[in-house]
Amino acid sequence: VSYNKFNTRFAPSPSGYLHLGNAYSAMFAERAAREENGQFFLRIEDIDRQRCRPEFEESIKEDLDWLGLKWEKPVHRQSDHLENYQTALNVLQKMHVLYPCFCTRKDIVAEISQANRASHQTISGPFGPIYPGTCRKISVDERQSQLAAGITYALRIDVMRALSLVNDIHWIDNDQGKVAAKPEI
Secondary structure: OOOOOOOEOOOOOOOOOOHHHHHHHHHHHHHHHOOOOOOEEEEEEEOOOOOOHHHHHHHHHHHHHHHHOOOOOOOEEHHHHHHHHHHHHHHHHOOOOOEOOOOOHHHHHHHHHHHHHHOOOOEEOEEEEEOOOOHHHHHHHHHHHHOOOOOOOEEEOOHHHHHHOOOOOEEOOOOOOOEEOOOOO
């Protein structure tokens, strides 16, 4: 991989067939890389073992090929890099910026719905209501109790804690120049 080139990627989840929006996104990314003499990568988001299927992955590649898109070989699969992700999680754990969230998606939607009925409302971001931080607020004892009970959880990042450990977060946009990230919203 050349980091001096304009590289793009298309990262579908093989949990269904390619749809029109996926096709447009892939065509846009491939063309952008080609026009800038860069590289176009295909990364398969295959870590959801319950929903992802090999036949969908093959179908996606066939559809992209039919569209005339060419990507760098080999195809990158998230499942091939689980050790890298675990290493990154270990670093974040040592920084004390992760916490377990025991809420199901249904729990989160219900809490947001309840909060929307209250006078204080919830905070919304560009993609809708923001997770209210329910499990970030639970006591250490309650957290340990739920972990000991084997309750399923997802790791979440405590964004405010993480922000306190770094300077400003930004990237350089070709058109806009320096753009400051606002992960706290």
